[in-house]
Amino acid sequence: AQTVTQSQPEMSVQEAETVTLSCTYDTSESDYYLFWYKQPPSRQMILVIRQEAYKQQNATENRFSVNFQKAAKSFSLKISDSQLGDAAMYFCAFLRDTGTASKLTFGTGTRLQVTL
Amino acid sequence: DAGVIQSPRHEVTEMGQEVTLRCKPISGHNSLFWYRQTMMRGLELLIYFNNNVPIDDSGMPEDRFSAKMPNASFSTLKIQPSEPRDSAVYFCASRAWTSSHNEQFFGPGTRLTVL
Numbered sequence: 001a002q003t004v005t006q007s008q009p010e011m012s013v014q015e016a017e018t019v020t021l022s023c024t025y026d027t028s029e030s031d032y033y034l035f036w037y038k039q040p041p042s043r044q045m046i047l048v049i050r051q052e053a054y055k056q057q058n059a060t061e062n063r064f065s066v067n068f069q070k071a072a073k074s075f076s077l078k079i080s081d082s083q084l085g086d087a088a089m090y091f092c093a094f095l096r097d098t099g100t101a102s103k104l105t106f107g108t109g110t111r112l113q114v115t116l
Numbered sequence: 117d118a119g120v121i122q123s124p125r126h127e128v129t130e131m132g133q134e135v136t137l138r139c140k141p142i143s144g145h146n147s148l149f150w151y152r153q154t155m156m157r158g159l160e161l162l163i164y165f166n167n168n169v170p171i172d173d174s175g176m177p178e179d180r181f182s183a184k185m186p187n188a189s190f191s192t193l194k195i196q197p198s199e200p201r202d203s204a205v206y207f208c209a210s211r212a213w214t215s216s217h218n219e220q221f222f223g224p225g226t227r228l229t230v231l
Contacts, residue, residue, distance in 0.1 A: 050218075
């Protein structure tokens with residue numbers, strides 16, 4: 001079974017600064033996908049960024065980027081130029097996809113605070 | 117597209133009552149997922165369907181929980197009888213097999229409180 005670990009229950013960053021959220025996972029699979037989801041106080045789960053395990057290049061989406069280290073089974077999220085709207089819970093998730101079977105396994109989340 | 121629709125958004129009920137949560141997936145999506153989120157256990161997959169057929173219900177906590185998907189545009193999660201420990205936020209999500217990104221789209225969730 002896959003496990004996802006987020007070792008930082010809470011993080012804080014000043015507006016305009018950069019913060020990195022950590023995520024490690026455990027799997028014996030070679031093909032999989034990794035995601036970061038954002039959950040603001042509204043509870044809506046919003047996909048921030050995704051990474052395919054077969055891709056060596058780290059994914060980027062505007063101010064969001066990942067550091068994917070497959071051998072180390074590490075998948076950290078970097079938020080640059082932090083904004084107040086980035087304050088939320090962030091969940092790392094693992095997907096072992098065999099086509100039609102797709103079970104997401106989530107980490108326990110990191111609460112990000114953004115201060116002025 | 118309206119996205120995944122869940123109803124009700126909030127439900128307060130008394131222990132022992134039957135609770136039915138509803139979900140309308142995004143049109144054209146083939147897979148539907150039910151998740152539960154609690155402080156203690158985080159986000160857990162309860163069950164998922166492919167083309168209206170239940171594929172994996174290993175996450176359903178006990179026989180008091182049941183889920184159905186009578187057609188491609190509707191699913192229910194029922195708890196009977198409900199207990200205070202069932203209090204949680206329940207999310208429905210859907211996914212299109214044609215998507216190369218494997219993204220699951222989440223609904224806004226139903227916050228269930230069992231007194």
